[in-house]
Amino acid sequence: MLFDLLIHFLMLSLLATGGAISLAPEMHRYMVSETGLLTDAQFTSSIAIAQSAPGPNILFVTVLGWQAMGPWGAFATTVGVMAPSAVLTLMVNRLSLSRSDTVWMRALREGLAPVVIALMLATAWILSESWWGEIGVLGLVAITAMLTVVTRIAPVVLIAAGAVIGGLGLLG
């Protein structure tokens, strides 16, 4: 099982266009729906924990692994998701294929931008699915999304506010 987890994340690594969050739907499919390694609540809380701490948001992958299978699980998911893309980055950097103004680099970036955006929205959708009918929770999701679009409040402030609102029992 641990080995399967490692292999799965190794394969995902090179699909991580536009950051780790674009992998969340696929990780959710594998870890929650397919293998049952995690519950919905555990999956979403992993993202919340990673976002509330300083550092790269990719760390939610580490938390996912830890919650599923302890330290070795964390090791498997983290190394799995990091290693292939890190090697590729260094290779491209060395070969200096990497002039950012070459047409194919720009086409790659711009062509995949709508895919990445759609994956973010799909992530939000999938993670909200377990809250259907819970008006309070969905309301908080919507308000946060709106605030993110129209203001520049730091994410950590919003998450702290969410912790307080939840802790007071306002969400049921």
Place this chain on the structure above:
Amino acid sequence: MALQGFGGVLPIAERVLVHQRRWMTPKEFVESLAIAQSLPGPNIVNLALMVGDRFFGLRGAVAAFIGMMAFPTVIVLLLTLLYQTYAELEITRRILLGMSAVSVGLIAGMGLRLCRTQGHYRAGWLIGLGVFLLIAVMHKPLGMVLLALGLPSFLLRWWQMRRSV
């Protein structure tokens, strides 16, 4: 640097690399970032690898990677342990529910905000809609969706750019 980056390390990286240490010019920074964003993997980690590799070779890349990841990993794991220790309590469940809702809202908001940058590539809206339906509603595997829509989107954009030059 990594520790100062609540909700994203990128702005801090720009300030330190370009303005404080002057290891890169602003133009070099933007170019490196563009490459880091084009490649798979987390942007900020890719950027750290590239900067480290450029100045100190492979050792630099490894050092930059560890520097970027070590402390944040420890902190996040401590939080996870804390959460797991008290996961049974009702209050923990409530707090995490609030934080989770905000996290999901942040991701949705980020996606919506980025939509505004997408005026010039019209076919992109259709591609995006297709990706959303396949992934969110139909729960199709990511690899398949990237092959079916991501690859054509890249080729289409490439063709459009070649033609306009």
